[in-house]
Amino acid sequence: MTEPLVYIVDDDEDLRDAVLDTLEDAGLPAEGFSSASPALAKLNPEWPGIVVSDIRMPGMGGMEFLHAARDQFPEIPFVMITGHGDVQTATNAMKAGAFDFLEKPARPEYLVDVVRRALEMRRLQIENSNLKTLVADGGALKSRLIGRSKVMKALRKEILAVAPLKIDVLLLGETGTGKELTAQSIHDLSPHSDSPFETVNCGMLSDGNWQNSIEVKLTSTDGSTLFLDELEALPEPLQLRLLALIETRDSNGPRIIAALKSDPAQLIAEGRLRADLYYRINVAQIILPPLTERENDLFVLLEFFIRDAAARHQLKLPEITQDMLNPLRVHSWPGNVRELRNAAEKMVIGLPLALTPGTSEAKAPFGEGESYDDAMGRFEKALLRHALMQAGGRKGLAAESLGIPRKRLYLRLKTLGLD
Known part of the structure; x- marks a missing residue:
């Protein structure tokens, strides 16, 4: 059943039914109440609708209803109805915060126009409130995806841009760059953050566990987010089945965030990724930068990880010398942030670093140790x-x-x- 966008509160049954019919004919779902108390009990701050209320009613009158609602839900617009030509009462209602008022009998087209304008104001209120929440959450995002470099600022900006939109997202990044954390952040900043966030490692999928791992999840309508990690590891027949499920997914079905560790063009050329699946999922693309492209974030992250590890293990902060830092400056960090976090853990515990050997392509900061x-x-x-x-x-x-x-x-x- 469609959620009503208008509550009609009037003890006059004939007039109430006439207003309901007019709004329903205009495509505006509405619900009627013969008194104010039950309508007040149903209001909540997240409701996207408005109230149209008579001023003169037995029990709780329209003005009392308006004041009570404004105390609890100040942003819900009220349109007041008077049948007595009572200009002073209507003026008082406007001063008390009513959006507008109508005189009985209101012309149907004028009634619909006023209601639509009030609903538009309500929509803008909610949109503005969501934007404020998103901006506030953007501050929290800095504590998740830590870094002061330009590329990390750009990454956080991209996440805030795509999070509210019901679109699929493709994450590209090397091992250890934080793809699952990024996917979780996109979900948490979305309007469906209360719905489940589920991770599926595509390298672990087979015909045997396909139905429970993918089919059941992709046919749900709970507004969840499905994170498909290492999409390139999915066997080609299962990639084809995944594409078919995505194409037939319900509009209320799960949002897909997929991740690739390698260049999509190379994966497609090697036959490890179907081009049609790639283009279907690649609605919004976010590239996660490797650690060596993040300017001075290395030492910002190192300090954070050291403090975090020391607190978890209830150990003192280790003494960090220049000799300990020099190898970190020139290391290629093939494991990226994950490898750095493990290095910080060892520094706190007192174990030798034993840094993972780098790739043949040096990734040291520019100008240090290379021509x-x-x-x-x-x-x-x-x-x-x-x-x-x-x-x-x-x-x-x-x-x-x-x-x-x-x-x-x-x-x-x-x-x-x-x-």
Whole structure:
């Protein structure tokens, strides 16, 4: 049943029914009450509707009803009805906070117009309230996705932009960059934050557990969020079945947030990711930066993780020397934030770091331990990879975003070994 957007409160049954019929004919769901008390009991601050109330009623009169509602729910608009040409009472109602007033008998078209205007004001109130909440939650987001670098500020901004929208999201990022934390944050900042958030590791799926892990969840209508981690690990037949489920998903079905660890273009070229599934899920794309591209966030995060570990283990903060920090400056951090958190844990406990060996491509901060040519080559590789990921692997679009001819992009990719 559609939630009523208008409560009609009037002890005159004939007039109440006439107003209900007029609003229903205009596509405005409404509910009638013969007295104010039961209507007042049903009001709540999240209700997106308005009240149309007679002023003169036995028991709780319209003005008393207005004052009582304004005390508890000051933002719900009231439209007052008077049948006695009582201008003074109508004026008092407006002073008390009523949105507007109508004289009996109100012309149907005028009644509908006033109600629509009041509902629009109510919609804007709720929208503004949600925006304020989102802005406030944006502060909380800083304590989750920690970092002062430009890329992290941009990441938080992207999350705040997509979170309120009922659209699927694709997260791209290396191991340990915080994809599940980002997915959880998007869910928590959405209008359906009270609904379940469920994580499915696609690498663990098979025909045997497919139905309980995916089919049941994708056919639900509870407004939940389904996080599909390591989508590229899903076998190709199951990718096809997933695509079919997404295409037939109910409008109230779960929101999908999927994550990839590698470049989608490369995965598609290698046959590890279906192109049709990628384009279906890739409604909004968010790229999570690796730790080496986050400016000085390394030491901001290190301090946070050390303090957190010391508090959890009830240990003193360790003495951090320059000799201990130097290896961290030049380490490539293939495990990204997850690896840094583990390193901080070992520093607190007093264990040797034993940093994970890096990849063949150095990822030390630019200008430290590498030549100018090496640094510029690494920068160009990162730039081209980012442009290709943003363009979904389409080289023509990537070249356009970079402001260079397509031929030049092809040549640079070949020269850098990225073709």
